[in-house]
Amino acid sequence: MGRPSLRQGLDKEVYQVVLPLLESHPPDVRSLYQAIQRSNSSLKRKPKRLVEDALERVLEVLAEEDGEDEEAAVEQKEQRAVEEPNLMNRAITGSWNLSNPSTAPGTPLQVNGASSEGLKERERDGQPPKKRRKPEKEVDRSPPTDISLEDLGGVDDVIMKLKELLVLPLIRPERFAKLGLPLPRGILLHGPPGCGKSMLTKAYAAKLGVPFVEIMGPSIVSGMSGESEKQVRDLFDEARKLAPCLIFIDEIDVIAPKRESSQSQMEKRIVAQLLLSIDSLAMENKKNEGKPVIVLAATNRPDSLDPALRRGGRFDTEINMGVPNEPMRESILRTQTRKTPMADDVDFAKLAKMTAGFVGADLRDLVGKAGAWEMQQYSRALEKQAEELDTSMEVDEQKQSKVMRSLDLLIKRARDNTIAEPEGFEDEKISMQAFTSVLPGITPSSKREGFATVPDTSWDDIGALKAVREELETAIVGPIQNPELYAQVGISVPTGVLLWGPPGCGKTLLAKAVAAESKANFISVKGPELLNKYVGESERAVRTLFTRARSSAPCVIFFDELDALVPRRDDSVSEASARVVNTLLTELDGLSARTGIYVIAATNRPDIIDEAMMRPGRLETPLFVDLPGPEERVEILRALIRGRGGNWPPGIEEIAREKGCDGYSGADLESLLRKAGQQCLKRKDFNVSRQDFELAIGQIRGSVGSMEKYYKLKERFSRGF
Secondary structure (H helix, E strand, O other): OOOOOOOOHHHHHHHHHHHHHOOOOOOOHHHHHHHHHHHOHHHHOOOHHHHHHHHHHHHHHHHHHOOOOHHHHHHHHHHHHHHOOOHHHHHHHHHOOEOOOOOOOOOOOEEOOEEHHHHHHHOOOOOOOOOOOOOOOOOOOOOOOOOOHHHOOOOHHHHHHHHHHHHHHHHOHHHHHHHOOOOOOEEEEEOOOOOOHHHHHHHHHHHHOOOEEEEEHHHHOOOOOOHHHHHHHHHHHHHHHHOOEEEEEEOHHHHOEOHHHOOOHHHHHHHHHHHHHHHHHHHHHHHOOOOOEEEEEEEOOHHHEOHHHHOOOOOOEEEEOOOOOHHHHHHHHHHHOOOOOEOOOOOHHHHHHHOOOOOHHHHHHHHHHHHHHHHHHHHHHHHHHHHHHOOOOOOOOOOOOHHHHHHHHHHHHHHOOOOOOOOOOOOOOEOHHHHHHHHHHOOOHHHHOOOOEOOOOOHHHOOOOHHHHHHHHHHHHHHHHOHHHHHHHOOOOOOEEEEEOOOOOOHHHHHHHHHHHOOOEEEEEEHHHHOOOOOOHHHHHHHHHHHHHHHOOOEEEEEEOHHHHOEOOOOOOOHHHHHHHHHHHHHHHOOOOOOOEEEEEEEOOHHHEOHHHHOOOOOOEEEEOOOOOHHHHHHHHHHHHHOOOOOOOOOHHHHHHOHHHOOOOHHHHHHHHHHHHHHHHHOOOOOOOHHHHHHHHHHOOOOOOOOHHHHHHHHHHHHOO
8 A cells, every 4th residue: 555645846835834733723624724724825825625635635644654544544535535536637637737638548648758557556546656755864973084184284373273262162071161161152264265264174173083063054045944944953953962063064154144134034044043053052061061062164254144143152253264474375385285296496485475365275276287287298298208219100191180199199108108207207296397387377266256465566666766665664564574663662553654646656556566565465446446326335345345354464455546435525525425434434443453454545636535534543644756856767767677678778768867758757657668669660670779769758748747736735734634
């Protein structure tokens, strides 16, 4: 005798609704139908007969699951069939479309691709066939064995923080109980993608040897009402049974977004269930002194989490795993290659300097691609060796292409192990050339995600501006490189610099050089980029910018064209612009953590910037970037020529002293080089002459114009606003 099963979508929907109703209603069709009419708007719109039929089938399934007598169920089914002979037929025709209603007698009827003979076989006893439940797979909750903390580099600070939060609470919880101290419940790891959050958690579980319950955020989201919350409860219950235990929730922002911005009720219920489950751990930890459960979670969007999760007693400890700096990158590279043979010429310190903005995943990708490059070179060497040894393989262009010949040579040589390896490939090692060859083709994920990278500009690329450079060294480069000197003197670090002056004088270049010289990450923001027509979006962009800077500390944020972002707040400024100014002022005030974050702004209209931006503690150091004098123009032109190569006559930079170059900015000198090169190409020559420069000077006028207004502003700055 077959067991009843739910075959239709309506049956399954009714099944989910009936389960909670049975706690307060008798198990009969009439009572349940009336309860559904009062409580479920979706089923209320369904035809009454279909809902009642579905209720009868659901009750049969529930009766079978509760172990009721199968013969009684069959008898009830047969009695129902006598009272309503066409009931089964209507249920079938209402659920499936017949592919051919006019089928001739004797021909098997096709129902959704299945013959009616099979249908009759399933319903021989008047019931659907027995539904077989798949046995649930046993999930391995043992500590991970494929990773260890020794496989991680550059995260020593995070390992030390987790040592205080995990080791004794999991291994010696009775000590906390005797002292009356609460055990840690939640730890939130956040940072850019690829920085090692998930790997670190698994490695710690392996080191401690405790059970590890992993919850992948998207995997518990279900379309069935109540199923997602049930999975959360079940996983926490399982962790309690395995205690002492670690629970790890990856991509927690997927299942616990802010409830006020959630689009569905399911997301709000999941967040509420997660809050209750974490709170219940406190009670369990008190009852079971030797069986604590600690929850770790990872996300790269901490600000999108519901605030209730981040309060004390839940995820009250947050650890930021930011973009690794140069020493950390060197440590990561050494760790990732400790089992890979490296050539003697591999310079990890140089590689660390060349991989600004790379996170752990990017560095692993670099090592993998360097190994693949070495294998490509080995493949070509084998092919070349085979071609030299096998001169009998003549190429017949009509019968065999060059590609097929190359393939045959490689296969033949790779299978022959009797021949000595090609010269230079006797040892299997990765060379420095492999890293430098593949490095230009790798874009760091932090750069793709909007995080900062270190620019490749240096002081050598900047001619002149010595006074401004010295001020920047004192204000930003020095505090980043030697913070202990400021602490020893007992002064705080200046955090903001405003570069102002005529356009084209190198303000942006100076900001890049400061970041590069201090080995700090660099975020460049054009003023209008943060502005958005939607209410609140501009302020959110400002907050996100500083959040990313904190993940990349030490970091230099450069605001270009600051006057577009923070105009003076008066009656002529819109309310939206005023809110942006207020948000930026709040961030600059240090209400949020600003350790290791430095701000440089540039403008040629300092008179229209809001006055509050200029007070101490914000952009407190205004630096005037003036037009270069004759000697400075020579230095700038020399730096420009040195940075681009080409056939320039010796000493040509001295032409910048001539009177025709008076009033030229750095951008104008760049244009002078370009125009001189174009004159050279017009002569069908590739050697730039002095005559080309003189002709170019006659075509270029200074782009700045009158400097009188800037000198007046300079006097105003010296007296203060």
